Amino acid sequence: ADAKYVRAMRLMSGFFASLPNFPVHQHPQAFTVKLKSRWPWFFLREQQLLLFFQDATHLAMKWRNRLLSSIAELRLGDQSISVNHLYSIIDNGKFTKIDHGLTKSDINPKDRQNFSSCVKLTSDDLFKILKDNVDTQGTLIYLQMLKMIIMAYIDKKTTIAARLQSAWCVVFFCRIWLTWIKLKTLNTTQFSEKNKSKYFITRPAYLSVEINAHNLLYLILLVQQKRLPPQSLHIHTFSSQACESIFRNTRALSGVYSTIVNFTVHDFLRRAQRLSLLNDIKFKHLNDRSVNNLVFPVHYKHRHDHQSLATQSQREVDLIDVEQIITEPYHEAIDMLSGLEILNLLNDKNVLGLKPLSEYVFK
Template sequence: MFIDNLVFNLAQSSNHYRYSESIKKFSICLYVLGGKQCYEFVRLNMPGSIPALPTVLDLINKSDMTLTEAEFRFNSLQQFQSGFGFCSEDTTGVIPKVEYDSSTNSFIGFTTPIVDGIPLTKHYQADTFDDFKIVYNTNEAASLLNVHMFQSISTEDDPTNFPKPFLLSAYGVDNTFTAIDILRRWMYIFESCLDKGVRIVGFSTDADNKYLSAMRLASNFFASLPNFKLQKHEHAFKIDIPNDWTWFFLSRNQLFLFFQDPVHIVTKWRNRLLSSTADLYIGNDKISMAHKEQLINNNHYTKLDHGLTKSDIQPKDRQNYNSCIKLISDDVINILNDSRGINGTVVYLTLLKMIVKAYIDKSTSIHERIKSAWCVVFVCRLWWSSLEKKSALKSSKISQTINERKNKINKYFITRPAYISVEMNAHNLLYLVLLVKQRHLPKQTLINLHLFNSQPCESLFRDARSLSSTFSTVVNFTVKDFIRRSQKLSILNQFRYNQLEKDLSFPIHHKHKREHLLPSSHQLDEIDALDIQQLILNAYEQALNLVKHSKLLDTLNEHKINCLDDLSNYIFNVLNTNSRMINYSFRTENNTSEEFGSDEENDDNDVVDYASDQLIDEIPFDPQNENVSDDDESILNSTKSDFNGMTIVDNINPALRQSYFKVKINNNIKYLHKQSACWLQSNQMKKLSSDRLSRVMQRTSDHNY
């Protein structure tokens, strides 16, 4: 492929170089993976081997992977052969900056307006500079970027051959949208995908309270949304649930399923150990990170034995998942098991390990996923029930308000969102298995269980940050930068995973070579013979064994909670009384390119620094013949007459008229490019830290969450 094309071009003049489709794909991949400097180095030293850079940029801009802010790419779903998919949603911090998009003649980087939960596309447009100043001064630049990812569910038997996540939409936000906005947006995505022949099975997010509330409302999980009636939707799933399953709280009819991202759940559980306000006890057993610190300081053990460092038990970055994995390693738990007085910590770490096993570990079998997920749920129910009973007994002896009693319970328990997330994930996991078992979904759905999370969003954020210049230390982006970079990544993934002829080879990370550990579809035949009731009873027995040393069961037995049915009925009543949500809403309500390194090309091909007396193209635009009134001329004053470095010109190409504002500077008619207008209006250069920890802390400080 490569040599044949090169030999052909060596016999031609440079103006007659031709390139095959495979070489064009190779060139785009080289540019995306290596950057501008790498691409030019190869092209200059191997003449005729790859096309010039403008040709590559033109190929990228003309691809079917173009993305516009706030626009959902539902038409692109036709590339996936499967009729089922899973969606995820997440936000990340961006550099607040307004920029002009010449392809849509709109300004992006503002906070996108949300109407009925749906973001508006091409909302910020202006024909005059005065109009733009009003828009700029009355709207905030977005400090967050919201993205939606689509994960197709493979129906093939090969577990390693599943489509990669696909970016549906991206837009700037300010975190002021509500749970109902989220739910309306999910309904819009669901119905739009359905129109394209794709049935969305469910959604996943990062366990944020707003998303958790939306999930509870949609699934009727101790919440009600009477004016939506999602359970009566014609496309709602319907499964058979035995009446004696008192431990199962999810309704039989569900329009779509939900999974809180398990990585975030694990970090939330670990962070609870670090809380200064929490004093965790499970029964009489204390749960404390101090037990880990004692292990590290114990001279009898070395790092070879446990693999821990002090930064693992006192992490500055509380979203660090790898430190959580080190805390729950078999070596650590085995050493702690041999110690006295730390049963509570061992149980807590065991629960964390079960969460990883149930939702994250790719090699876990289906019955082990169910058993691990529900064992965690039952331990939490036992734990919470004992706290409720103890608190009720004490409050009857001393005068306590309801809030004081709740705060007392919360002090000894995991956070309420973390508990609800564990409950909902276990219920939705089992519901998904029942859908497959009852032939509503293909069995290959269960091969992809580890993909039903919001990690595709996190992965896209990391990949987009990695596309900065080779010699640049800046890893952050504006909204426009992200859209441009994600377009490149989409093209790269299309070439990498949707090749029919396999004419390009890509390196595979050594960690990804273990995909053969995934269960194949013939191993899923066990689903038909799976005894769910017995599996749940085994999980309950395992939960009892975990907490039997804590004297927690003694408290429950004193209050006649002696079996699974007693426990389930009690928890159901507590949740139904104290945690029920009701919502009566309806479905609708009436220029600093150097900052990112020299590798970032300017996509606005009509932005060129022309001399003030130079005509653009051969057809100048005559201001005297323009049918625009004087009222449309914005007046600017300047002590300068020469505006080198800014796109302010005397004449423009009529084809590019919409990209310019007509202004009058010192009584002379000029044309100001809209990107230069953005620079002219900006008063300060806002930045975002390259350090992820500082970036997260900055977001938390700015938005108080």
């Protein structure tokens, strides 16, 4: 995410930034949620005029690309996070491509925006190989966080409760990691406060993680309090990829003998209505197996995907216990980092805990 856009989002949402002469959140049409109690780990205002999501596909690839950076020296306690661990697996004669599913072009693609190669780094087979090596635990945890980002914002089948849990697990992981870097003094002559950033993900990427998780929770609260319908929780559509897909599909509605590649806004709206009708027929076909169904053609690349999208009813959203769901990913992040010489330092400095950790990160 561009730093200027991140700054604009923080200013509009009041996320540790403010516009003192422009109280945008006091607009009469602004959203408002009522919190049962003061959450020390939640930093959005109760009034929001706009909600923001950083493009999740770009966020996932920024997370992956940080691993490939020649400048970064990512460290997680006594473990290094390195792309060389993945190269070692590919070059190891004990493993074949069947075991890990990787090629060198997947690890370091020419196109840094290639999302399919990014997904390959989150396979369970690769995680199993990394888990069996005591020297690659840092890389394993880093890639597990990448998988959680994909589950939280990109995967179509993830339930909203699982999205919330995955999103906040990444948040707490980053907060613990950043706090450790701030407190730790590494033994190097070139180490200083200025170059500590090379041991962590980029600041725009970290702020994107925080902004997305906060807005996801805010959106769930709006649905719980009946201010938005449950259909607004189709999180996987909150990206530029969905918009680009709609535009491609509307262009594909041209006749086979048509050479027109451009169209007006009016033409786009007319085609979008036809596209909406086709998608409605397709959705009913996938979710209703009655014998009288209209057989809708499906591209061969999508025939393996027989599961319907995860949909949420109002009752399911109402049953979500936010405080319990947030507590679980915090403890999950703690468990993942146990044994990496991180938690001991945080405990010695009295910043281990939901409240002290969050206060220290943003003080």
